[in-house]
Structure formats: structure tokens, C-alpha cells
Amino acid sequence: MESLGHQPSDLTTSQASSTGTSPLPDHVRAVTRRRYGGVTELQVERIPRPEPGRAEVLVKVAAAGLDRGALHLLTGTPYAARAAFGLHRPRQPVLGLEVAGEVVALGPEVTGLAVGDRVFGTAAGSLSELAVARAAQLATTPAEVSDEQAATLSISGGTALEAVQRHAQVEAGQRVLVLGASGGVGSFAVQIAAHLGAEVTAVCSAGKADFVRALGAQHVADYRTTTIGELAGPFDTVIDIAGNRPISELRRVLTPTGTLVIVGGEGGGRWLGGLHRNLAAAALDPFSRQHLTWFVTRQSRELHARLGDLVATGAVRPAIDRTVGLDGVADSLTAMGQGTLLGKVVVRP
Ligand SMILES: NC(=O)c1ccc[n+]([C@@H]2O[C@H](COP(=O)([O-])OP(=O)(O)OC[C@H]3O[C@@H](n4cnc5c(N)ncnc54)[C@H](OP(=O)(O)O)[C@@H]3O)[C@@H](O)[C@H]2O)c1
Structure with a gap:
């Protein structure tokens, strides 16, 4: 040893x-x-x-x-x-x-x-x-x-690609909010959504605002000084990677038929790590015109190959x-x- x-x-x-x-x-x-x-x-x-x-x-x-x-x-x-x-x-x-x-x-x-x-x-x-x-x-x-x-690429990029494309099905012209934009998953999610032609609003700490803007976010807010409700919504999609905000708060900034994708978030408790939010989203989804969902990344050759192509073409760095x-x-x-x-x-x- x-x-x-x-x-x-x-x-x-x-x-x-x-x-x-x-x-x-x-x-x-x-x-x-x-x-x-x-x-x-x-x-x-x-x-x-x-x-x-x-x-x-x-x-x-x-x-x-x-x-x-x-x-x-x-x-x-x-x-x-x-x-x-x-x-x-x-x-x-x-x-x-x-x-x-x-x-x-x-x-x-x-x-x-x-x-x-x-x-x-x-x-x-x-x-x-x-x-x-x-x-x-x-x-x-x-x-x-x-x-x-x-x-x-595989976990961070793969999770971002699944969230933005498979679950949120982000399209050009849509308004996308990324919470946790400065991290491993978020730095890919911002780039992929921007590459698809979305208008991205990113939430991170103030010191990382320039970094996140350089990834393609058009609007950046500091979660320490701005509440979710103060953001200039509504958003077609919320990609929730950090912050563990209550589902009700996130739904209020979504359009009536918008999509919330819960990816994760730290500090949600030592036993379940915030899983109660995922369960709440799944329980509410059938009764709402909004789509409320969460997922665990499914690693596959196809997913990785798509990421490889995005990096090879320069769409994602x-x-x-x-x-x-x-x-x-x-x-x-x-x-x-x-x-x-x-x-x-x-x-x-
Ligand atoms: N569902 C899945 O299959 C899956 C897959 C991978 C990861 N995850 C989960 O996703 C989460 C993020 O993973 P990651 O690899 O991206 O982590 P990470 O690299 O640590 O990034 C998290 C980022 O969020 C920012 N942040 C912290 N509090 C925030 C808040 N209140 N609002 C907005 N941003 C905040 C942090 O920096 P600043 O505070 O300085 O901005 C940090 O850059 C983790 O909980 C992870 O377990 C889930």
C-alpha cells in the first residue's frame, strides 16, 4: 500500500x-x-x-x-x-x-x-x-x-443530454431554466440547450456567472441574491440540478404545459438525498398539464456516441x-x- x-x-x-x-x-x-x-x-x-x-x-x-x-x-x-x-x-x-x-x-x-x-x-x-x-x-x-x-462525458455529459433532449425535449426558441448551471452536469446542460437553439437562463453562484455565460447562457442569476420567483419566466423547461427548491416553487415559473426535469441536488438529507421531491413530482404529474419528471441516468453506447459527436463537431466543449x-x-x-x-x-x- x-x-x-x-x-x-x-x-x-x-x-x-x-x-x-x-x-x-x-x-x-x-x-x-x-x-x-x-x-x-x-x-x-x-x-x-x-x-x-x-x-x-x-x-x-x-x-x-x-x-x-x-x-x-x-x-x-x-x-x-x-x-x-x-x-x-x-x-x-x-x-x-x-x-x-x-x-x-x-x-x-x-x-x-x-x-x-x-x-x-x-x-x-x-x-x-x-x-x-x-x-x-x-x-x-x-x-x-x-x-x-x-x-x-459519460456521467456528467450523458446526464445533461438525457435531461435536455430525452426528458425535456428542448427545441429551438424555447426558454430553458438551468439550476446548478456551473457544475459537471450543468456546464453540459447549458451548452446542449443553447446548441439546440434555446434561450437559456442559468442559476449559479455570483463568482461563476462569467463562466456560465461563456457556456452559452443568455441570462445568469445568483441564487444567493435572487429567488426563483424573481426570474424573468415563464419557462418552457426547468432543468433542476441543484438547490433542492420545493416543487411548488419551480412549477410557478413554468408555463402551463412546461416540463420540469429533476436531475439532483445536494443537501437533501443523509437518508434519501432529497428523493421526496422526485416522488412528489411523479405523484403530481398525472394530475397536471405540466410534465413533472425525474430520472436516473441510463448509460449506453448510443448516448456516449451522441455526446462524442457533439464534442467532435465543436457543438459542446x-x-x-x-x-x-x-x-x-x-x-x-x-x-x-x-x-x-x-x-x-x-x-x-
Ligand atoms: N439523475 C441522475 O442520474 C444524476 C446523474 C449525475 C448527477 N446527479 C446529481 O446531480 C447533482 C449535480 O451533479 P454535478 O455533477 O453537476 O455536481 P457539481 O459538479 O458539484 O455541480 C453542482 C453545482 O451546483 C451549484 N449550486 C450549488 N447550490 C446551488 C443552488 N442553490 N442553485 C444553483 N446552483 C447551485 C454549485 O456551484 P455554485 O454554488 O458555486 O454555483 C455547483 O457548481 C448532484 O446531486 C448529483 O448527485 C444525478
Whole structure:
């Protein structure tokens, strides 16, 4: 086990590659935690090389993204999520979900991918030199897209794309309100809605207003000085990513047939994390002309491929706050918790 200091990598020295001539290392460096807690639980340690299952691939990680889910998986909150991730301790000791890199080994049932392909998508345990991903959750990285950009896309970009296109079905000319516009998901949601031709009003803290304006928001408001009711609505769509405002307050700024999409929000309680708002929206939806909905991101190759195209054509430019090594993960997660990041953190193992 190592401290958080930088160590030479087995992978760099043994040159695992698509040629198949160099053996893969037996051990790799990874960011792990063995129990739920704060960033002090994190360590960079050498772990046995993960092995892909039948429908999985092994990815040599060029870059991994940090999304808010990493903090949830670190702290084990909201507690309800532990049913999926491990009741008493995390089932997957390696942190990280978003990945970009090169395929270095394939399970026997994998189709559509080959050793040597540049890929990006979702891999539980992506903060490692090698990570296993389900082939169905990886897409080919377009030539125009860097590994760093690709590593930001799957969870943050994917969630934004699902919210704006699949659930809100935003169209040109519509008025869209994005709450939580300055974060990982929000920085993509603003860009995607603006790209679709919507007039975007973004809510974030005052210090991030210029950042959010540069993403394509036409109007920006600070949630510390402006209430939702004071915004110049009504809006065809509200994309609710942060703030945990009451549903009734959000409905009042929607048009009579507008759509509210609840994505998330921090500070909603340690047990359910604000899930009561999602349940309230689902319960009210059948009785309202407004469409009130929420979702959990469904990661897929198709979703990632659409994101890859948006970045390749320049329609969307991932906002990257910083790029760090594995030993920079703890500080970056602290910054995420403090709300000081502008967009995404990329980790290069
Ligand atoms: N439904 C899903 O499948 C799904 C998928 C991914 C994420 N999520 C959830 O979505 C939420 C956001 O994720 P993320 O990755 O974008 O997090 P993030 O990167 O931490 O961004 C959240 C942003 O919201 C801003 N903010 C905080 N309070 C606010 C308020 N009252 N009003 C407006 N903005 C506020 C924060 O900065 P400033 O306060 O400085 O502006 C921050 O930039 C999280 O709760 C996450 O768990 C859900």
C-alpha cells in the first residue's frame, strides 16, 4: 500500500499495448477506499490487475473524470444508495466512473470493439491504470476528441443530454431554466440547450456567472441574491440540478404545459438525498398539464456516441477545471465538496 505520493507505474514500464507483444502488468495503481467516509479514507495503492468478464473489456485508462457520484460513493450517502453499492462497506474498492482510454483485452462475448480501439464511457473503478468496463457502456472516441475531453462525458455529459433532449425535449426558441448551471452536469446542460437553439437562463453562484455565460447562457442569476420567483419566466423547461427548491416553487415559473426535469441536488438529507421531491413530482404529474419528471441516468453506447459527436463537431466543449494525477483526487474531491470547481476534474493515472 502506498501513500498519496506519485510512484512509477508498472504500465508505463511494461508498455501494455494493442500489439499484444507486451504482457499486461500483474498490479496497477488505483485510488481506493475500503470503507465509507471522507477523503482521508482515500489511498493510492497497488492492486491486482482487474480482469474483464465475458461481456466486458479491459481499458488502459488514459484519463478518468470525477463526477459528483464519486463523492457519494466515497461517503456512502445518501444511505439509500448503499443498497446498490454495499451496505456496510463499498463493494467496489476503486473509486471512479467516467473513463477514456484504449482497449487492451476483451471478454469472449464482446462485439463491436477491438484491442487497440480508443474508447470512452463508464467503468466502475475508473481511477486506476487499468479498468474493466461493460462493452455496452463504451463508445469509440472520435479522432477530434482528446482523452481528457472524452473522460468528462459519460456521467456528467450523458446526464445533461438525457435531461435536455430525452426528458425535456428542448427545441429551438424555447426558454430553458438551468439550476446548478456551473457544475459537471450543468456546464453540459447549458451548452446542449443553447446548441439546440434555446434561450437559456442559468442559476449559479455570483463568482461563476462569467463562466456560465461563456457556456452559452443568455441570462445568469445568483441564487444567493435572487429567488426563483424573481426570474424573468415563464419557462418552457426547468432543468433542476441543484438547490433542492420545493416543487411548488419551480412549477410557478413554468408555463402551463412546461416540463420540469429533476436531475439532483445536494443537501437533501443523509437518508434519501432529497428523493421526496422526485416522488412528489411523479405523484403530481398525472394530475397536471405540466410534465413533472425525474430520472436516473441510463448509460449506453448510443448516448456516449451522441455526446462524442457533439464534442467532435465543436457543438459542446467540456469545461475542465483541472487535470491531476491519482494523488490529486483527494484535493479535487474536497474542492468539489466545497463548490469551488468550474466544471470537471480530469484524472490522468
Ligand atoms: N439523475 C441522475 O442520474 C444524476 C446523474 C449525475 C448527477 N446527479 C446529481 O446531480 C447533482 C449535480 O451533479 P454535478 O455533477 O453537476 O455536481 P457539481 O459538479 O458539484 O455541480 C453542482 C453545482 O451546483 C451549484 N449550486 C450549488 N447550490 C446551488 C443552488 N442553490 N442553485 C444553483 N446552483 C447551485 C454549485 O456551484 P455554485 O454554488 O458555486 O454555483 C455547483 O457548481 C448532484 O446531486 C448529483 O448527485 C444525478
